[in-house]
Amino acid sequence: xxxxxxxxxxxxxxxxxxxxxxxxxxxxxxxxxxxxxxxxxxxxxxxxxxxxxxxxxxxxxxxxxxxxxxxxxxxxxxxxxxxxxxxxxxxxxxxxxxxxxxxxxxxxxxxxxxxxxxxxxxxxxxxxxxxxxxxxxxxxxxxxxxxxxxxxxxxxxxxxxxxxxxxxxxxxxxxxxxxxxxxxxxxxxxxxxxxxxxxxxxxxxxxxxxxxxxxxxxxxxxxxxxxxxxxxxxxxxxxxxxxxxxxxxxxxxxxxxxxxxxxxxx
Amino acid sequence: xxxxxxxxxxxxxxxxxxxxxxxxxxxxxxxxxxxxxxxxxxxxxxxxxxxxxxxxxxxxxxxxxxxxxxxxxxxxxxxxxxxxxxxxxxxxxxxxxxxxxxxxxxxxxxxxxxxxxxxxxxxxxxxxxxxxxxxxxxxxxxxxxxxxxxxxxxxxxxxxxxxxxxxxxxxxxxxxxxxxxxxxxxxxxxxxxxxxxxxxxxxxxxxxxxxxxxxxxxxxxxxxxxxxxxxxxxxxxxxxxxxxxxxxxxxxxxxxxxxxxxxxxx
Numbered sequence: 001x002x003x004x005x006x007x008x009x010x011x012x013x014x015x016x017x018x019x020x021x022x023x024x025x026x027x028x029x030x031x032x033x034x035x036x037x038x039x040x041x042x043x044x045x046x047x048x049x050x051x052x053x054x055x056x057x058x059x060x061x062x063x064x065x066x067x068x069x070x071x072x073x074x075x076x077x078x079x080x081x082x083x084x085x086x087x088x089x090x091x092x093x094x095x096x097x098x099x100x101x102x103x104x105x106x107x108x109x110x111x112x113x114x115x116x117x118x119x120x121x122x123x124x125x126x127x128x129x130x131x132x133x134x135x136x137x138x139x140x141x142x143x144x145x146x147x148x149x150x151x152x153x154x155x156x157x158x159x160x161x162x163x164x165x166x167x168x169x170x171x172x173x174x175x176x177x178x179x180x181x182x183x184x185x186x187x188x189x190x191x192x193x194x195x196x197x198x199x200x201x202x203x204x205x206x207x208x209x210x211x212x213x214x215x216x217x218x219x220x221x222x223x224x225x226x227x228x229x230x231x232x233x234x235x236x237x238x239x240x241x242x243x244x245x246x247x248x249x250x251x252x253x254x255x256x257x258x259x260x261x262x263x264x265x266x
Numbered sequence: 267x268x269x270x271x272x273x274x275x276x277x278x279x280x281x282x283x284x285x286x287x288x289x290x291x292x293x294x295x296x297x298x299x300x301x302x303x304x305x306x307x308x309x310x311x312x313x314x315x316x317x318x319x320x321x322x323x324x325x326x327x328x329x330x331x332x333x334x335x336x337x338x339x340x341x342x343x344x345x346x347x348x349x350x351x352x353x354x355x356x357x358x359x360x361x362x363x364x365x366x367x368x369x370x371x372x373x374x375x376x377x378x379x380x381x382x383x384x385x386x387x388x389x390x391x392x393x394x395x396x397x398x399x400x401x402x403x404x405x406x407x408x409x410x411x412x413x414x415x416x417x418x419x420x421x422x423x424x425x426x427x428x429x430x431x432x433x434x435x436x437x438x439x440x441x442x443x444x445x446x447x448x449x450x451x452x453x454x455x456x457x458x459x460x461x462x463x464x465x466x467x468x469x470x471x472x473x474x475x476x477x478x479x480x481x482x483x484x485x486x487x488x489x490x491x492x493x494x495x496x497x498x499x500x501x502x503x504x505x506x507x508x509x510x511x512x513x514x515x516x517x518x519x520x521x522x523x524x525x526x527x528x529x530x531x532x
Contacts, residue, residue, distance in 0.1 A: 069493070095494060114462060116469055116484060123469070129462045155462055164456045165463070167498050168449035172463055173470040174485030175521045176442040181479045181528070183434035190430045196380060196395045196421055197431070197438055198475055203382055203389070204439040205471035209464055213447045218382060219440030227335070228361055232433050246527040247520045254513045254520060255441045261512040262447070 001060040004028040008036035010117035011092050012065035018125055018150040020044035028055055052077040057085045064091040071096055075104055088139050094166040097159040098133050109134035109143045116173055125150050131157035182245055189239045221259035267326040270294040274302035276383035277358050278331035284391055284416040286310035294321055318343040323351045330357040337362055341370055354405050360432035363425040364399050375400035375409045382439055391416050397423035448511055455505045487525040
């Protein structure tokens with residue numbers, strides 16, 4: 001496929017590289033910053049573009065891979081050339097409905113990789129879930145094939161389901177990570193290295209790769225071990241450095257009660 | 267080393283097997299249930315014991331690997347033979363101080379593997395942190411060597427630090443897992459398979475294997491993206507099946523505010 005990538009952040013970069021490796025022709029990379037556009041463009045043999053009006057219309061796919069709240073701004077500046085050439089206009093955003101693209105192209109879709117991307121980590125594309133949505137069957141199949149071609153696993157997900165996925169990700173990824181931060185700060189208070197808890201964090205995630213997290217639950221909250229719960233609450237007052245973590249005792253109490261009640265149907 | 271293992275649960279079983287594989291002589295396995303004692307004893311070529319009075323005193327190590335709150339009961343029934351033979355009496359409990367063992371043996375210690383063990387998963391002992399404490403230098407070194415011999419990484423941790431580790435584990439493991447449960451229930455509401463979020467959970471944990479979780483934080487709470495936060499809060503009211511999860515909206519609000527404030531020093 002002949003593809004232009006709008007954006008030069010983590011998602012744009014990792015997808016651009018993956019398309020290139022899979023043998024697609026990445027034609028153009030757009031970023032308002034010439035430096036950023038050039039960085040990705042050079043790696044994938046594309047042309048760096050800093051003005052949306054300079055994008056060619058002769059494309060199979062124009063993929064908008066920028067921050068969710070910047071998409072509407074790009075759309076208003078995007079010329080309707082795709083309309084004429086019959087290519088696909090798609091975005092990679094978790095929280096933006098498909099509808100937003102409909103004024104700009106006849107064939108439009110969503111190509112949302114359900115993963116967290118980091119600048120310095122190469123993502124594992126094998127089995128990476130891609131949430132696909134399109135306004136017609138042919139477009140859906142082309143996006144599905146694109147996901148498979150880079151090793152991913154396509155799922156047909158409508159805009160309503162995508163919102164739920166986005167919210168679930170906040171709990172499972174952003175909030176979990178904050179709990180790692182709490183642990184990190186707590187260990188620092190007692191001069192303990194974060195290294196000591198890394199295997200436990202890894203295994204906690206690994207355990208739910210096969211089983212259901214509900215069945216994998218362990219700990220004093222599950223057992224309703226009041227002695228331990230009380231000693232933990234009193235211990236939580238003993239870390240002067242943890243005052244910077246807002247609501248620490250409330251987080252402990254709320255999550256403990258939530259675990260306790262769920263496993264007793266209360 | 268000639269070792270007797272008190273207990274037949276996950277910790278006792280995985281440690282017993284690891285000692286056996288490393289070439290130690292596992293002499294006895296104690297459980298009140300003959301069936302449970304026999305199950306582990308047969309695998310490691312040990313004698314199954316169901317009465318604490320039948321344990322031999324002629325040991326290098328008697329390791330108590332049972333639930334934290336059952337330890338004092340075992341100690342009162344344990345004969346003081348170790349006192350005479352000079353072996354080590356140790357326990358594997360996160361929340362029990364070393365002191366509790368002092369009346370039962372001259373050489374006593376703590377051998378606490380800082381990991382979550384499951385019945386059906388073989389733990390990875392490479393680099394597994396062992397929190398070691400002892401009442402004398404020689405005992406400390408013997409327990410340190412035992413941990414290294416089965417592939418683990420020993421840390422000298424006193425009872426005070428161990429309490430903090432135990433609490434940090436509740437946040438990083440038990441509470442994180444409950445957030446996975448929230449995600450699981452949310453996906454069910456929209457007929458989405460849990461499989462779709464597994465790669466994200468895994469990557470979220472993998473990311474902090476090299477970096478600090480504070481630096482790895484992402485998401486709408488970190489960015490202070492009020493549009494997304496508001497739409498998430500309203501979405502949280504839309505899942506009838508999630509009423510069973512106590513405090514769901516409060517968990518969302520509290521963790522969001524905690525992330526937001528921490529990254530702005532508020």
